[in-house]
Every structure is written in C-alpha cells, then in structure tokens.
Amino acid sequence: MEEKLSVSVLKGISYALELPEDIVFNMPRITMIGNVKAYIENAGELMKYTTEEIRFVHKYAVLKIQGESLRIEVFNKEETVLAGKIDQVQIRQRGQDHVD
C-alpha cells in the first residue's frame, strides 16, 4: 500500500516537473539501431538467455527480446548491448500480466 502511494506521489511529481520517467522510476531505456543492435540502460537481472530469446526482469517490468543469433556484447550494471537480428521487443508491467 505504501509502495503504491509512493509510486503515485512520484508519478505526480514527475508529471508536474516534467522529469523523464526512466530517471524517476529507474525504468529500462532502450535505444535500437534498426534491428541489429539494442542498447538497454537499467536492464535488470538476466532471467533467460538463448540465441533466440533474452529476458530481463526489472523492478517494474519484464523485458523480452526475441530474434536470431542474439548475443550480449556488453553486460554490466549501467548498460547492456545486444546484437543479432532482433525481431521483437516486449515490455510487460510486473504483477499485471505474465510474460510467456
């Protein structure tokens, strides 16, 4: 309950001050170059890694990337760089829907 309240307060503050959500809520920020590369900031924990699918679990969301010959070029706390042929990127909010 307290957490929900703090989230709603933060939402209100970020809306009023026009602050970016990725900074306020520490949400993942994804930058893509075509379908060959993806730069992910705040990616979260790695849940699944195969050459066809990579899945990250974040505090607020689950991030699923599907494709072919996927590989992780850089993996550290700040940034994750994915390369390969990316077909699909899915983000589901945690607790609401389950990611298949």
Place this chain on the structure above:
Amino acid sequence: MPEKSIRCRYGKGDRIMWTSKCWNFIKGYVMIRVKGSSVENFLNLCIAHGIPLADLCRRDVNEVECRIPRKNFEEVKTYAAKCRCHVKVLKKRDKETYIEGLKRGKFVLAGMAFFFIMVLYTTGSVWIIELKGLNKVKPEEVVEIVEELGLKPGARIKEIDRDHIQNQLILKMDDLIWAGLKIDGTRAVLEVVEREEKPGFDVTVPCVVVAKKDGVIENIVVLRGEAAVKAGDKVQKGDVLIDGYLRTLFYQKVAAFVHADGLVQARRWYDIKETIQKEEYVTIRTGKEKRVLCFSRKGKEFPCKIGEIPFEKYEEEKEYLHFLKMGDKLPFQVYWTTYHEIRRVKKEDYLEEAIEEAVRKNIPKEAKITQIKTVKKEEKDHRIDLELKVEVIEPIGVKTKMTEEYKNRYINDIMEKENKRKQTEEKIN
C-alpha cells in the same frame, strides 16, 4: 547453432566496444566458458558484484562463453562454484602473456624497430629536388652548384642551411637574381628568378621608329616624337614611321631629338602555298577505359593484371605516381596505365582546320587576320595543294638608333622649311 556475424558500424555502442576492448587489452582479460544448469544466476551474480562481462555468447543449452577482466578471475571462480557452474579458461591475455609473446617474437620486434627507424630516417631526408622558374639557365648547372652546397637527394633536412644555399647560389650564378628554397616534407622546392636581358638602348637615347615590313598604314598612335606617315600611306621596309624629334623644341633651340615611341599597325598580305594531307577520318576516344597499375624494372613492364584488354582498338596513357616520381633514383617505377578505347569517325571540317593550321604556321602571332581567300585548290590522290591569300593587320614599327646622317638631314630639312617661311613672310610684308 552457428554464430552469425552481424556488424554495425558507426554506432554509439561500437565506440564503447572499441574503447572497452582497448581497455581490456591493456588491463588483461580472460575468456571463459561457463557450464552449468543456472548460468543466468552466475551472470547476475557477477553483475551484482560489479564485474563487467563482455562478448557473451551462448554455445549450448547450459554453456555460455564470456570475457572477464583478468583481475576478477579468482572472484568469478568462487561465484561459479556458488552457482554450481564449471569454469573453463579458453584464452588468457595479461601482462605476463604479452611479455612471453614478445620474448618469443624477438625478430618481429627487431623488424618493427628497424621499420620505425627507417621511417624516421627517410622522413628526415630530402629525396626530391624540384626546380622552378628556370628558362634560359640550364638545370644541370643549378643542380651542380646546389649539390656542392649540400642540397642533394638523401641530405638530412636538419643539416640544410637554407640561407647559405640561397645566398651562395645567387653569388655563384650571375644569371640569377633571386633564389628561394622551401622544404616541403621530403621535397625541396628551389625557386629562382633569372636576370632579364637589358634592352638594346635606354629611353634617354634618341631613336626613330622605322618599318620592318612593307604594308599600308592602318593606324598610328604616337607616344613620343612626331608621326612621319598617316593612315592609308604605303610604306616599305626601312621607311621612317615616327620621327625622333620635336619641331617646336627645335625652333626654341632646345635639344630636340627624342626617343621616339608609338604603335604603328599596317595592313599586309601574305601568299601561302601549302600541301595538306587528306584526313577525312579522325580517331576519337569513346570514353570507355580500363586502368591498370603497372610496375617496371629495367625496361620490363609488370602490369597488375587484369586479363585481356576488352577493346579492339585502344591507345595507352601512362600516369606516373607523384610520390614515386624520382626518375632513375628508384630501382623500379610505378605508374597507372590507362587503356582508352578509340574509334575512327568521319571528319567533315578537316579542310577548314587544315587551312587554319597552315595560316597559323605562316602568319606571325601578333598579326590579326582580317580575310582569308583561297586562290587555288587542287586535289591529288591523298593530298590537296592550296594557295591562299591572307590579309592581316600587324604592328610593323621597330625602334632604331638615330644616326648622325639622319640628324643632319633633318636639321637641313627644317632649316630649309624655316627659310621658306621667312621668305614668304617677307613677300607678304
């Protein structure tokens, strides 16, 4: 599953990758293969402890390859044990391995050192000497003196005394009035200015302008002196066109003879007889070409081929590479050979061009052509006999020194005219 290489250039991540790779190369890294049922947990554990991972690649269902910093290797092994994973070292690169590698490759090191020394040596010397501004003076003479002064191919740039060479060159060669030496990389550019020939006589020396050719005067512009002819007059070679005296000054008993100057143009006619070859066809380039890099040594050519030249008729053009343009100094020559495809086409205006060429050959450059008339035209087999009459307007005045005879004649002439004038005045009175 085979790894598919997908490359992306100029991206932000590539710069990151490049810098991180360089950093890893300096700091040292270990390439490991982790095998276990919970590889993801192991990776998360590494990240949570601030160990950066790179080049992750899934090799099998339970196998992942990745690169870790050398200093974190021992730490990583403990995390792998915690996650019940097995770690296998695939490649290790750190200071020790670099040093070992260098020890093994002594000759490579020596070669590299030799290469760098050679580069430093060659870039610190002059290899090409370029001479500019020479017209009458022979380049060999300048080169000989300059070599004596220390400027020759292979000379060290630091040892070249530019001021000394410039000064000595001017002192040793009377025909030069200025010399400037500029060193541009490994090329020395020596620019000189030659002494101009002195004019035949000074502007203070009295002279007259006479005709050097026959003609009919078209126009006359007198800058100094007095006009002896007018437009429309027919003159012959040697006739005086501009007199070198001033009548008014002469009456005032002042030095009357001056340096005559001016422009005199005359209409002249040239008879030209010329035999020209019939050239109804001309060879032109079609625009198609093939370029080949060639090496030659001792007259033998080694083209970097190519196969056959794809043109039936072609002409060659050689273009030497500028940076290797050292004449016979190099043991080999490098140049581009361009093969241009050629085609013969019918030329319709060949006769006009031939006439223009014949006129250009026979008429002085300064003459202005006003009319070309074909008097006779006889075609014989492959040649044409032409007779042309060309009308031109050209300058015919030339300055000559005033002789004593000329001076006396003009004094007498003026005296006579003066006497006549006096007589007429007396008669009127």
